[in-house]
Amino acid sequence: MANAIQSSTSATRGLEGVVVTTTQLSKVDGTAGRLYYRGYSIDHLAKNASFEEVAYLLWAGHLPNASEISKVREDLVACRTAPSGLVDALRKVPLNAPPMTALRSIISLLGHYDPDAEDNGPEASMRKAYRLTSQMATLVAAFDQIRKGKDPIPPRQDLNHAANFLYMLTGEEPSDIASRALETYLILLADHGFNASTFAARVTASTLSDMHSAIVSAIGTLKGPLHGAANQRALEQFLEIGDVENVKPWFEKAKAEKRRIMGVGHRVYKVVDPRARYLRQMALQLSGTTGNPQVLDIALKLEEVVSEDPYFVERKLYPNVDYYSAPALYMLGIDADLFPTLFAMSRVVGWTAHVMEQWANNRLIRPRAQFIGDLDLPWVPLEERP
């Protein structure tokens, strides 16, 4: 049976390489190691753009001019406050679940409060994209405060999206370096073709279900260790190694045990992930400002060891976006188990843009499975069953 499974569908298992539809949102060039949002290389965006500009670019299709960008900023700020009833409901449920489980419930509940929840038209969808992006940041910070027995810190109106999030998380206004580091992270992960969570959002949207349902599907999908939890796993791996001295023996042991090295390799990129380059730079910059660069030192050393190992070199397995996200987010003072929610706070921009693109030219996403079991079994009455 196992052979039948492998031989009959090896071409499409996991839909690897299968084209579902067209998109104008992002292009991932895995061979050249390039990534574009709406035609702009992320090289430009990581160096020059604000998170608010990138969100507008992905949603509206062009870079905002001066009047557009000030409206985007105002609109995003205006919907930062989360429904108070939702925060009350949150206090009623056990919050020792993984943060991504909490985020899944929170965003699902948020749909109960959205006046546009059942309107899939382009204008209502755009309003929901703004609200989901702003409120997800507020609610991740509120969740973290509540689970620590504290009161949520209300959002500030005068800070940009990234700085306001760090403020709500810590109660302190972040440094420019910290704020720009988080902003760069949020820009770099905002969209990435038909990754599993984005694809899940589009499958959900394709039945003409609502935006919140699609984003909830995406959150649940991102939660997995083969997707959005990889950044957390990468940090746990560096913490497990514990010291730069241990990198080499840890790596040899992991190889012998055939353990997966977290944060290395990618289904699409066969060269260095272009996002990893910027996250590495960002981590190096942050290490000059915080007293805790050890995790980064371990990551740098492990990269060196991996890059000299024939197995990894032959298979073109390089540190991916999760690898350097881990020390960067760690040095920003964010708890490891929150890392996947930070990924969601960035990718929600892409998810909402993809839902709108799906609806602009919808077709139900409904594939087939190849049935390989028995057929036409005779009915056996209960008393005659062995």
Place this chain on the structure above:
Amino acid sequence: MANAIQSSTSATRGLEGVVVTTTQLSKVDGTAGRLYYRGYSIDHLAKNASFEEVAYLLWAGHLPNASEISKVREDLVACRTAPSGLVDALRKVPLNAPPMTALRSIISLLGHYDPDAEDNGPEASMRKAYRLTSQMATLVAAFDQIRKGKDPIPPRQDLNHAANFLYMLTGEEPSDIASRALETYLILLADHGFNASTFAARVTASTLSDMHSAIVSAIGTLKGPLHGAANQRALEQFLEIGDVENVKPWFEKAKAEKRRIMGVGHRVYKVVDPRARYLRQMALQLSGTTGNPQVLDIALKLEEVVSEDPYFVERKLYPNVDYYSAPALYMLGIDADLFPTLFAMSRVVGWTAHVMEQWANNRLIRPRAQFIGDLDLPWVPLEERP
């Protein structure tokens, strides 16, 4: 651009006909109009099996013997009671949202209480399949009571799954005909290949996320009118027609306006949907026992009109599973907006079975999109943008 979209990917848009992987759970033979669960034709199952037997068959792979079936029944009954904290939390949020929105939130929150939530092993997964199936029925009934300003009716231990649900919904023990009608409905919709909600569950599971996340994705996907809300839309259509006399003129007007006839046609079946035959029978049986057969009379008349119309005949568009679900569920006294949650209460058996099948031989489901936008646009500073 629209031409580019159609010509380049018409073969796979919506993944129509694309095989994702193999399955042993159900076979849909759209040409012969046959459906099998684990090798057994639904003809046998609709006539002979209990819902509990069918659930066990899909989960475990074989029909239960006498000792297995009594254990299944006990285990399902044992987990009927929902966490009281969850019911309290439910009272805190606005429940005027569509029932499928509420169900999405409820099942997401249920994950916070499940002791096995983060364990994807086969034994824990099986326990979660039982709990999700039992508790979804309890929570749909509790939601309906709470939104009507009443207290939830606690489950009975002495009734089977279908009868207990009708009891929790009305406070009265249902007739055998009503109970068997609902049971037949729950059997007929329990699995159906890689429909969109099942596929969404597998996409979510494929990142090694958890069972509740996968089921929440499935619920959000089922919510759409192109999938699980079609039964509700079919009823609304019959109610809009209002009288058997109006069927013919309503149909002519709908045709002229190119309106979709709800509950007619299916992507896979090119003959009569085998489930529709049983639901039609079931509706006819129920009509003898309730005082409200008018909706059924309208449905029967519309079927006759559609079956004589060349457009529908040529395209092989027949009443599908949603068409006769509508009068059947209506005659059981279930509110129209609850219909999609009834579909979920049945399909949760298939969803959980598919998640377990996905994990038994996992591969990340991550397709590609064809990028059709611009590339390498030059960066334009904010002040120079038009």
